[in-house]
Amino acid sequence: MHSNTRRPALGLLFTLLLWGFAALPLLAQNSYYFPKTKNFDPKIPTPEQFLGYGIGERQTRYDRVVAYLQELDRVSDKVRIETIGYTYEHRPQVIVTITSPENHGQLEQIRQEHLQLTNPAKAAPALTNMPVLVHLAYNVHGNESSSTEVSLLTAYYLTANQDPETQRYLKESVVFIEPAQNPDGRDRHTNWVSMHQGNPAVSDPADREHNEVWPGGRGNHYWFDLNRDWLPLAHVESRNRMEFYHKWLPNVFIDFHEMGTNSTYYFEPSKPYSSENRLIPRSTYDGLNVLMARYHAEALDELGSLYFTKEQYDNIYPGYGSTYPDFQGGVGITFEQASSRGNKQENSLGMLTFAFTIRNHLTTGLATVKAAVENRETLLRHQREFYQSALTDGRKNGVRAYVYGENYDATRLRKFTELLLAHRIEVYELEKSQRINGQQFEKGKAYVVPTEQPQYRLVESIFAKTKEFDDSVFYDASTWTLALAYNLPHAGLKTKGALGKRVTELPPRTPALPEQSHYAYLLDWADYNAAGALYLLQDKGVITQTIFKPFTASTSSGPKAYQPGTVTIPVASQQISSDSLYKVIAEVAQLKQISFESVKTGLSVNGIDLGSNNIQTLRKPEALLLTGQGVTAYEAGEVWFLLDEQLHMPISKVDLASFPRLNLRRYNTIVLVSGVYNSLDKASVEKLKRWVADGGTLITFKSASEWAIKQGLAQGKIIPAQDTASKAARIDFANARPTEGAKSVGGSIYEVDLDTSHPLGFGFTDRRLPVYRNSTTILAPAKNPYSTVAQYTNEPWLSGYVSKANLNKIKNSAALLVSDQGQGRVILFSDNPNFRGTWYGTNRLFFNAIFFGSVIKTPGTAVAAEH
Numbered sequence: 001m002h003s004n005t006r007r008p009a010l011g012l013l014f015t016l017l018l019w020g021f022a023a024l025p026l027l028a029q030n031s032y033y034f035p036k037t038k039n040f041d042p043k044i045p046t047p048e049q050f051l052g053y054g055i056g057e058r059q060t061r062y063d064r065v066v067a068y069l070q071e072l073d074r075v076s077d078k079v080r081i082e083t084i085g086y087t088y089e090h091r092p093q094v095i096v097t098i099t100s101p102e103n104h105g106q107l108e109q110i111r112q113e114h115l116q117l118t119n120p121a122k123a124a125p126a127l128t129n130m131p132v133l134v135h136l137a138y139n140v141h142g143n144e145s146s147s148t149e150v151s152l153l154t155a156y157y158l159t160a161n162q163d164p165e166t167q168r169y170l171k172e173s174v175v176f177i178e179p180a181q182n183p184d185g186r187d188r189h190t191n192w193v194s195m196h197q198g199n200p201a202v203s204d205p206a207d208r209e210h211n212e213v214w215p216g217g218r219g220n221h222y223w224f225d226l227n228r229d230w231l232p233l234a235h236v237e238s239r240n241r242m243e244f245y246h247k248w249l250p251n252v253f254i255d256f257h258e259m260g261t262n263s264t265y266y267f268e269p270s271k272p273y274s275s276e277n278r279l280i281p282r283s284t285y286d287g288l289n290v291l292m293a294r295y296h297a298e299a300l301d302e303l304g305s306l307y308f309t310k311e312q313y314d315n316i317y318p319g320y321g322s323t324y325p326d327f328q329g330g331v332g333i334t335f336e337q338a339s340s341r342g343n344k345q346e347n348s349l350g351m352l353t354f355a356f357t358i359r360n361h362l363t364t365g366l367a368t369v370k371a372a373v374e375n376r377e378t379l380l381r382h383q384r385e386f387y388q389s390a391l392t393d394g395r396k397n398g399v400r401a402y403v404y405g406e407n408y409d410a411t412r413l414r415k416f417t418e419l420l421l422a423h424r425i426e427v428y429e430l431e432k433s434q435r436i437n438g439q440q441f442e443k444g445k446a447y448v449v450p451t452e453q454p455q456y457r458l459v460e461s462i463f464a465k466t467k468e469f470d471d472s473v474f475y476d477a478s479t480w481t482l483a484l485a486y487n488l489p490h491a492g493l494k495t496k497g498a499l500g501k502r503v504t505e506l507p508p509r510t511p512a513l514p515e516q517s518h519y520a521y522l523l524d525w526a527d528y529n530a531a532g533a534l535y536l537l538q539d540k541g542v543i544t545q546t547i548f549k550p551f552t553a554s555t556s557s558g559p560k561a562y563q564p565g566t567v568t569i570p571v572a573s574q575q576i577s578s579d580s581l582y583k584v585i586a587e588v589a590q591l592k593q594i595s596f597e598s599v600k601t602g603l604s605v606n607g608i609d610l611g612s613n614n615i616q617t618l619r620k621p622e623a624l625l626l627t628g629q630g631v632t633a634y635e636a637g638e639v640w641f642l643l644d645e646q647l648h649m650p651i652s653k654v655d656l657a658s659f660p661r662l663n664l665r666r667y668n669t670i671v672l673v674s675g676v677y678n679s680l681d682k683a684s685v686e687k688l689k690r691w692v693a694d695g696g697t698l699i700t701f702k703s704a705s706e707w708a709i710k711q712g713l714a715q716g717k718i719i720p721a722q723d724t725a726s727k728a729a730r731i732d733f734a735n736a737r738p739t740e741g742a743k744s745v746g747g748s749i750y751e752v753d754l755d756t757s758h759p760l761g762f763g764f765t766d767r768r769l770p771v772y773r774n775s776t777t778i779l780a781p782a783k784n785p786y787s788t789v790a791q792y793t794n795e796p797w798l799s800g801y802v803s804k805a806n807l808n809k810i811k812n813s814a815a816l817l818v819s820d821q822g823q824g825r826v827i828l829f830s831d832n833p834n835f836r837g838t839w840y841g842t843n844r845l846f847f848n849a850i851f852f853g854s855v856i857k858t859p860g861t862a863v864a865a866e867h
Helices: 002-033 047-051 062-075 107-117 146-160 164-172 183-196 236-248 282-303 324-328 354-374 376-396 410-422 456-463 530-539 578-592 633-647 656-661 682-693 702-710 733-741 804-810 843-855 862-866
Strands: 079-086 092-098 132-137 173-178 252-259 265-267 331-338 344-347 350-353 401-405 427-429 434-436 439-441 446-450 490-493 520-523 545-547 551-555 558-562 567-570 596-599 615-617 623-627 652-655 669-672 697-701 748-754 768-773 788-799 814-821 824-829
Touching: 002 354, 047 062, 047 146, 062 079, 062 092, 062 146, 062 183, 079 236, 092 146, 092 236, 107 236, 107 376, 132 236, 132 354, 132 376, 146 164, 146 173, 146 252, 146 331, 146 354, 164 173, 164 354, 173 236, 173 354, 236 324, 236 410, 252 324, 252 354, 265 282, 265 354, 282 331, 282 354, 282 376, 324 331, 324 456, 331 354, 350 354, 354 376, 376 456, 401 410, 401 439, 401 456, 410 427, 520 530, 530 567, 530 578, 530 633, 530 843, 545 843, 551 596, 578 596, 623 633, 623 656, 633 843, 652 656, 656 682, 669 702, 682 697, 682 814, 682 824, 697 702, 697 843, 702 824, 748 814, 768 788, 788 804, 824 843
Parallel strands: 132 173, 132 252, 252 331, 623 652, 623 669, 669 697, 697 824
Antiparallel strands: 079 092, 092 173, 265 331, 344 350, 401 446, 401 490, 427 446, 434 439, 520 567, 520 596, 545 567, 545 615, 551 558, 748 768, 748 788, 788 814, 814 824
8 A cells, every 4th residue: 555655656756857957958948049038927838848859859750740730729828829731741731829818709800800900991990909910931941951940949938938028929929930931851851850860969061861862942842932922823832821811911011031151141231222122112212121131130149149131031022931922011130040951061160050940930030029019019010001001002003903814825815913912902894895006905804904003013924014123133033924934915004994893712723515516526725724634535445646737627616717736535446335434534624724625526627637638646645853962942843733633644854863774665755954964875865765766755945955955865956144255355254143143044025936736736826925034044046947846036025134145045036845756756845835833824834745745746757758
C-alpha cells in the first residue's frame, strides 16, 4: 500500500526534475529571442516545450508547425486557426488570427467595418476604435526556411506575453500569421536539411546540407515561384490566399524572405522611383515605407544586426507579395535575411547560424506590429484615401474604360474574366455589339471594365501597355499586361458610355450535347479546352484526325464553317461501338466544358470532304521532359503544370543523368526547356538525332534551341545578342550595372506574325500574336520559306523595356521555327510560350507542337518530296 503510493510520488518528482533540466535551455532560448520579456503566461506552451527541441536547432516539419498553432488555438482565447485551402500535395494552408478575446468576439463586425473603409461609395467609418490589420506571411520560397520558425515564436509571444504593451497590440490590432505560403516547397527543403544535418553541425558551404539537389525547395509542387503569382493567380495556393486577402484587405503585409549567405538584412524602402510603380501614390513610398523603416531600423540597431535599404529589390511588379498590398491601399514590405541554408554556415562575416537568422526576422516582425499599432490611424486613413484617389485617377485617365472580348474561344475569355473577378475588379457586360479600332466586339462575347473604380490601378496594370521607365535595369519583368498574355482583343474607350449588367460571377458552362451520329463528330480547335478534350479522347482509345483545309460541314444543328485544326472523329473507324463512342463524347464534353457537333454525311457544304487527303490521323502524345541540374526548373515546372492542370496529360520527367541509358522508343515527343545541356555527351546527342530522324518530335525553348542548332540536331542560324566586333568604349566602373543590365531583355512583350495555316498555328484566328520574351536568344528566319511559323514584325515592340540595340536584332527575327530531320522534326521556340503558366495566348502554340508535331511535313523537304 505504502509502496504503491510512494512510486507515483517519486515518479512525479523525477518528472519535475526532468522538466527542470529541460527548462534550462528553454530559458536560455527565451533570453536569446525575447531578452526583455519575462512576463509569459506559463499555461501557454512554448514552441520548444511542444516540439521537444529549441527553435533554431533544426528545421521544423510543416505538420508540426500546424500542430503547435492548433495547440495555441486550443489553450488560448486570443488565437483562432483556420484552413483556407489545400496545396497540390494536400497540405493545409492555414492562417492564425491573433487578437484580444474581445476582438475575437466581434471579428465579423470588425471585418465589415474595415471593408467599409475601403469602399469609397460608403461613408467612412470612425477610425477611433478601429483595429489595424497586420498580415505576417512567411516562407513563400520553400528553402528560405527561417521565417516559418519565426511564425511559431511570434504566435507564442503575442499569445503568452502579458505585458501591457502587448495587450495594447492585441486590443488595437488583428494580426494574421501565415506560417508558410508554400508548404510543399518548405517540406521539400526541410527534409533535405534534416537528412543531411550533422551533429555537430557542419558549417562548410560545400556540405550537402547547404546544397539541395535540383530543383530545390524554392518553388511549389510544380516548381513555380509563388512570389510571382499574386497577379496571374495560376496556382491553387495563390487563389486560396487571394480569397482570404480580399476578405480582409490588411493595412500592413510583410513578406519574409532570405537572400545570399554573405548578405546582411534588407527592408524597404526600395530604390526610389526606378524600383517603384508609378501607379502607386507617393504617400506609400515616401510616407508609409519610410515610417515603418524607422521601427525596423531601431529594432535591428538594438541587436547590432547590419542591414541595408533602397537597393536591389523592387516594388514595380504587382504580382509580388510585397507589392500587391500597395495596390490595395496597404503597405507591402519585403524582409530579406541572409540565409544559413541549413543550421550553420560560414560567411564573409564569420559564422551565420539558423538561430541568428530567426532572431532578426522575429525582431522586425514584432517591430511591425508595434509600428502598425502606434500609427494605426495613419494606416487606416491612408487606405481610405487610397481608394478615393483611385476613383479620381481613373476619372482623369485618358482611357475611361477597356473593352475586351473573344468571338471564337469562350474558354480563354472566361478564364480572363474569372481572373479579373478574383481581383475584385468591376466588370460589366457589353451592352451592344460594336466595332472599335477595327476590332468587332460582340454582345454576349465581350465585357467592359471602367477605369473609374476602386481597383483602377490594377485595371491599368492589366490592360495598359508601358514603354516609359525610370531605369533600364529590372529585378524581374518590366511588363505584365495580362490582356496581351491571354491574347484577347481589347481596346481603350475615351468615353465610358452605357454599361450593361455588372458581372459578379460567371454562370456554369453547359455545353450542348450533339445528336448521336453514326458517321462523324467535329471538335472546333479554336476553343482553349479543345487540347484537353483531344487528349481525353485519345487516352480513351478514340481515333482522332485533324483537318488541314477549311470547310463548311452540314452538322445536325445546320451548316457550320470550320478552320484548319478542327478535330474529326470518324465513327466507323473506331474500335468501339457507336453507342460507346457517343458516351465518351458526352463525358469529354462535360469534363472539358466544350461542345462537339455531329455530322451524318462526309459531303461538305463547302471545301474539303471528310475523306480528303488533307485530313491526317493524330497520334497520342507520349511525352518526355528532360530535367535535372542545368535545366531551368521554372520552365520545366511550367510544362509539367500545364500538361497536368490544363490537359490532364502525363509527361515523364527524366533526369539528364539518366538519358544515356534511357530507352527512347516509348516516347514520340521530347521537350527541352532552356538550360545548359553540356552534360549530354556526343553519344547522347547522336542518340537524340537518331530518335528524331526515326519520326520523333523534339520541342526546344530559348537556349535549348540554340543548343539544338549548335549540336546539329536542327538547322538554323543564331543571331549574336551583342556585336562582339565593335570596339568596347571605356566606361566608369560605377556605371557597370546599368550599362550591362540594359543589354538584357528583362521581360517584355512583342508582336509576331503567325502563319495560322501551319499546324503549329491551328486554332488561332488572327495572324497578330503577342509573345513574351525574357532572353537574348535570337534566331534568324529559316532558309526554307515554309519553316518560319512565327516571325517578329518590323515594329514588334508592344510593352516593357528593351534597348534600341536589342530591338533592332529582334525585328524580323524568328519566334518559332520547324526543322525537318529525316522522318521527324525539331520545333524551336526562341521564347518560352508557357511563361508563368499564364500566357494562354502562346501556350496554345506549345499544345499544337505536342499534338500536331507528328503531322508536320514541311514543303520543300526531302520527306515532302518523296510523299
